Amino acid sequence: MFNVYFLNKRDLLLCQLLQTVPSIGDHLTIKGRKSKVASVNSIDEKFYVEVIFENVNKTKPTTKPTIDISKKKKK
Numbered sequence: 208m209f210n211v212y213f214l215n216k217r218d219l220l221l222c223q224l225l226q227t228v229p230s231i232g233d234h235l236t237i238k239g240r241k242s243k244v245a246s247v248n249s250i251d252e253k254f255y256v257e258v259i260f261e262n263v264n265k266t267k268p269t270t271k272p273t274i275d276i277s278k279k280k281k282k
Contacts, residue, residue, distance in 0.1 A: 211229075214255055
């Protein structure tokens with residue numbers, strides 16, 4: 208069992224006790240976000256895994272759906 212710390216830049220994302228350490232180039236999902244392992248460093252019996260998240264482009268709809276005003280009740 209290995210202590211594995213997942214880092215993004217210098218921010219700690221997650222620490223887990225795992226049976227296998229991920230290798231460079233593996234694809235992971237951390238907190239619902241897809242990522243790729245950039246580097247693995249071991250200090251004492253701790254493994255520090257640097258990950259890079261994939262960019263997600265969120266697009267907004269350009270037009271709003273039209274509402275038929277004639278069907279509304281008039282007061």
